[in-house]
Amino acid sequence: MQTLSDHILDIAQNSIRAQASRVEIKLQENITKDSLVITIRDNGCGMDETTVAKVTDPFFTSRTVRKVGLGIPLFKQNAEATGGTLKIKSKPGEGTTIEASFGLLHWDRPPMGDIAGSIVILVSANPEINFIYRHTTEKGEYTFDTNEVKEILEGVPLNDPEIVIALRQMIRENIKEITQTS
Numbered sequence: 243m244q245t246l247s248d249h250i251l252d253i254a255q256n257s258i259r260a261q262a263s264r265v266e267i268k269l270q271e272n273i274t275k276d277s278l279v280i281t282i283r284d285n286g287c288g289m290d291e292t293t294v295a296k297v298t299d300p301f302f303t304s305r306t307v308r309k310v311g312l313g314i315p316l317f318k319q320n321a322e323a324t325g326g327t328l329k330i331k332s333k334p335g336e337g338t339t340i341e342a343s344f345g346l347l348h349w350d351r352p353p354m355g356d357i358a359g360s361i362v363i364l365v366s367a368n369p370e371i372n373f374i375y376r377h378t379t380e381k382g383e384y385t386f387d388t389n390e391v392k393e394i395l396e397g398v399p400l401n402d403p404e405i406v407i408a409l410r411q412m413i414r415e416n417i418k419e420i421t422q423t424s
Contacts, residue, residue: 243316245355246280246344252313253282253340254364254373260286262337264372267361271346271379271421278326278346283339289332297330317342324348358413361386365409366401377417384416 243249250267257265262284270279289297297314317340318328324345332338344351361375365388375386388400391409398405 243313243320243352245353246320246351247355247357247360249313249317249320249342249352250280250282250357251360251363253317254284254360256313257282257284257286257338258364258368258371260284260288260338262286262371264374265364266374266376268376269357269378271377273346273380276346276348278344278351279341280344281339281341283337285337288334288336288338290334294330294332298328314340320344320350320352323350357417358410361413362406362410366406369400375413377420379420381422382420384420386413386416 243252254265254267264285266281266283268279268281268283270277270281272278298318299315314328314330321328321342321344325348326343326345328340328342330338330340357375357377361373364371365373369388371388373386373388377384391400395405400406400409
């Protein structure tokens with residue numbers, strides 16, 4: 243995974259496999275504090291303490307198709323390379339929260355990548371799931387909530403090609419507005 247948006251996509255897909263009906267993705271950037279915190283919270287099936295303790299091991303996976311699971315271990319490694327941390331909280335039947343903190347300006351922090359593209363991929367591939375994306379900077383906050391978008395669209399599907407293009411552009415413009423420096 244070369245960008246943070248790749249990590250977000252990977253972790254959110256874990257939430258989808260865990261049968262979540264709601265996935266919250268939160269980015270908090272603070273240049274003054276040299277801090278970036280990415281939190282992904284779901285209401286999926288959750289994990290017991292034993293599984294939580296194992297998920298950062300690259301040779302552990304709950305999948306039966308392959309023998310390794312690199313997503314969370316790489317996310318942790320990238321966070322720690324910037325002086326940050328990765329925390330996982332989970333309870334069976336309640337869901338999972340993964341929080342990774344990074345040194346925002348650290349040279350080892352992966353680039354953001356196409357956050358808008360990753361969010362739109364998740365939404366268009368899983369229109370039945372409520373995705374909430376919240377991005378906060380010192381300049382402001384932007385929130386994208388699929389339930390709100392569905393109300394506005396009045397029945398037009400989230401995976402309609404024209405809607406997908408419009409959503410990607412809308413998210414990009416709103417992110418740009420709160421992340422641009424003067």
